[in-house]
Amino acid sequence: MRKLLISLFFVSLTNSLQAQSVSVFSPDKNIKLEVSVTDGNVYYSLFYQKDLFLQQSPLGLLSSAGDFSKELKLVNHTSAKIQESYQLNRSKVSQVNYKANELKCLFTNASNDTIHIIFRVTNTDVAFSYLIPKSKKNTANCTVEKETTGFKLPIGTTTFITPQAPPSSGWQKTKPSYEEEYTREEPVGTKSQYGLGYTFPALFHLGDKGWLLISETGVSDTYVGTRLSDASSDGIYTVTFPQDGENNNQGPVTATATLPMQTSWKTITLGRTLKPIVESTASTDVVKPLVKTSKIFDAGRASWSWIVWQDESCNYNDQKTFIDLAADMKCEFILIDALWDTTIGKEKMTELVNYAKSKNVGVLLWYNSNGNWNTAPQTPKDRMNTAEARREEMQWLQQIGVKGLKIDFFGGDKQATMKLYHDILTDAAEFGLNINFHGTTLPRGWERMYPNFMTSEAVLASENLVFQQAFSDRYPSTATIYPFTRNAVSSMDFGPVFLNKRLNRNPDKGTIRKTTDAFEMATAVVFFSAVQHWGLTPENLKEKPTYLFDYLKNVPIVWDETRFIDGYPGKYCVIARRKNTKWYIAAINGENSTKKITVDLWMLKGKNVSIISDGDGQESKFSTQKFGNETKFNLELSANGGTVLFIP
Structure with missing residues (x-):
């Protein structure tokens, strides 16, 4: 009888280790997130008002600090209420009262390495991130090689998502520039246009159940920008790291940072209608300001000759005309686009900036981002890609009174590229310059993280x-x-408002x-x-x-x-x-x-x-x-x- 009891005890213990689960609800109880461990694999499921919005989806990552993709055990979990009020001055809202229920799960792998997965659940959003702590074995840097994070959508779901483009493709090898067409209610599991998956954000229509938007936030210089794979045969989209060819094959596709190391946040916004998606602040809720400055960076409207009058308009006289247009329209800015360094020159640009000041108009100038990661010929170039050149240029821009920069042609999501974004924003904040990125990845929480980030194309x-x-x-x-x-x-620099019947100077x-x-x-x-470039002409x-x-x-x-x-x-x-x-x-x-x-x-x-x-x-x-x-x-x-x- 004693042997039987011992045997039953070990069966019970084994089952408890094979299948563990814990849940967290939104403050209004409408959203339920369930985390489970089955045979050493970690999953999460997501419910809205008891309807299944995300089926059992995988969690985990592979890193130099341990393999956290398998043989995991839930050792401990804690819960907390998060409440924070913060302000935004360059966004779709100005005051946010953030309330979330937090679940922090501690897992160990077969080697007894430790990882935390942090979940935040509001009444409209779910966000989660991985945290790898310091340990006796691991005290310095950690490299994350890949995530096994996935999203399993219910059968019958349709998509509004954009495909990832091949590296060094497109015009002058500038792709991926995150400028692809959206799918229009394609069934989940449809192969992407290039077979390389999809970029964030990704909108899914769950039929009568509602809508779900998946995105990423909280990326600075310590992580890569990720995307979604094509769906597997069982309908799972997996988080994917950058491709080798991005950034002209420069830099690794992995992410390395000092321990403790926290990954980006993946965000999921959901509801019966599109209301929570339009109104969500998930991208800024879980990030913090990174740069402190007393400088004020103002939003505003901008006149812009290039969009209709094109390259030929980047000359002194036409830019004076568009400065006058900006003044007539009470625009805060004029954007002077590519080639100004050769068609106008620095000396005459100083005159234009002074003329714009006399009209109460600030000048924004275009720059090519690149060193050698694309072959786009537009100048000025080689001024933003290294710290020495960048800071020298920004000092001159500050001296003549330029207000901000539009920087183009990035082409990738590697950590090296994300660091370039971070370094540009950090240096520009010091020199009082606002920043607009083009040919660029999705901004990931940057409206709150950087005081001078205005907008991006993407x-x-x-x-x-x-x-x-x-x-x-x-x-x-x-x-x-x-x-x-x-x-x-996030802020999106589309460049709207056209009144010409035909979009040409002629x-x-x-x-x-x-x-x-x-x-x-x-x-x-x-x-x-936050900077709106009008397509208006005089x-x-x-x-x-x-x-x-x-x-x-x-x-x-x-x-x-x-x-x-x-x-x-x-x-x-x-x-x-x-x-x-x-x-x-x-x-x-x-x-x-x-x-x-x-x-x-x-x-x-x-x-x-x-x-x-x-x-x-x-x-x-x-x-x-x-x-x-x-x-x-x-x-x-x-x-x-x-x-x-x-x-x-």
């Missing part, structure tokens, strides 16, 4: 309206995807714009960027009604509050944003047919409201309305049209 942006008629034709639909994907997680040439004027006005609100002010420009002179760039009103990716989008006490509600129609939508604009109750809506053809019309207690409003959008309602 999307197929407005230059493609000029380059490709096919993109211009698709643009209305594409524009309704961005607010729920790329722009949901009105008889160039691609044909397919959107209405009201659609273009709406993108000033629908698209959020002739627009003579050709179009003054009410359009009165609106653009006053529309805010950064916001105190953002609210989802209605929408569906690829079809339409209605978003409300508030600055101080004034609300702006913008709607765009992504389809080539008229659309009628009834929305509840509760924030306009009792207010006098100005409305820019579709008129005849591409033209707009202006009206005013007094909202009473009834706040239901019937939006009537033309094909590829839009509407803006705002409190003047």
Whole structure:
């Protein structure tokens, strides 16, 4: 009998080691995260109101401090309530009250090495990160070789995600530049365009259950930027590290940092509707400011000759014209794009900066990022890729009064590239320069981490309206995807608001714009960027009604509050944003047919409201309305049209 009891005891003990689980709920109890260990493998599952949103998905990583991808045992776990209030001054919201329930799990592997996995669960988001502590065996640096983190979506899920491009491909070997087309409700498991997986953020539609957005945040110089693999045969997307060929084969694809070493945070935003995705602050909730400075970096609007007038406009006289346009439009900035160093020169640039100062306009200058990781010929180049050259250049820029930089052509997510981003931002903060990255990866929490980070492209942006008629034709639909994907997680420099019928300096040439004027006005609100580069040209002010420009002179760039009103990716989008006490509600129609939508604009109750809506053809019309207690409003959008309602 004693032998039988001993045998039963060991069976029970073994089973407890083979299958361990622990759970954490969101503060409102709607989200449940369950962590389990089965046969030494760690998994997590995610539920929303008892519906399964993520099936059992793997966790773990392989590192020089130990193999944490298998033979793991849950040794301990602790829980805590996290509550923090913080402010943002260059974002879609200004005040965040962050409340989360934290679960910290301690695991050991077969060699008794230790890793922590930290989970944070709010009412709308789940975030998790790995922490490798110091130990007697490991006291110095640690290299993470790969993650086994995965995401298993339910059968029937469809996707809105962009494929990863091959390294050193595309124009002048500048890819990956994170400027690919979004899928449009492709079934989960569909092979990506290049067979290299997908970039963050990734939006998934779980049918009647709801929506889920996966992204990454908290990457500076101590980790790589990751992406998603193609889905496995059982439907699991796995976190993947950079490719060897990125950064022209320079630098490892692994991540190395001093112990204790914490990885990036993977974030998951979920709900029945797209509301939590549009309104989420997950990308800034789990990061901290990295750079302290007393300098103030202002957001603002910018005139920009290159987008329509192209390279030929980068000359002294045309830039004076666009400085005047910026002054007329009350823009804070002018962006002077590539080739200025040869077509204008440093001496004449000093004159232009002084002329802009006399008009109360700040100058932003374009730079090529590269050393030799692409063959893009645009100059100035070789000024941002090394500390010595960069700091010398930034000192000159500070001396003549330049306000900020647009830096282009990065092409990769290796730690070496992420360190370059970090070093540029850190040095630029010292010299009082704001930063905009192009040809670039997704910014990962940088709005809070760096005081001078303004915006990044990391999307197929407005230059493609000029380059490709096919993109211009698709643009209305594409524009309704961005607010729920790329722009949901960070400032996005798309470069909106065009009023030229053809996107060329010659009105008889160039691609044909397919959107209405009201659609273009709406993108000033629908698209959020801390520096917003308008696609306006001087002739627009003579050709179009003054009410359009009165609106653009006053529309805010950064916001105190953002609210989802209605929408569906690829079809339409209605978003409300508030600055101080004034609300702006913008709607765009992504389809080539008229659309009628009834929305509840509760924030306009009792207010006098100005409305820019579709008129005849591409033209707009202006009206005013007094909202009473009834706040239901019937939006009537033309094909590829839009509407803006705002409190003047």
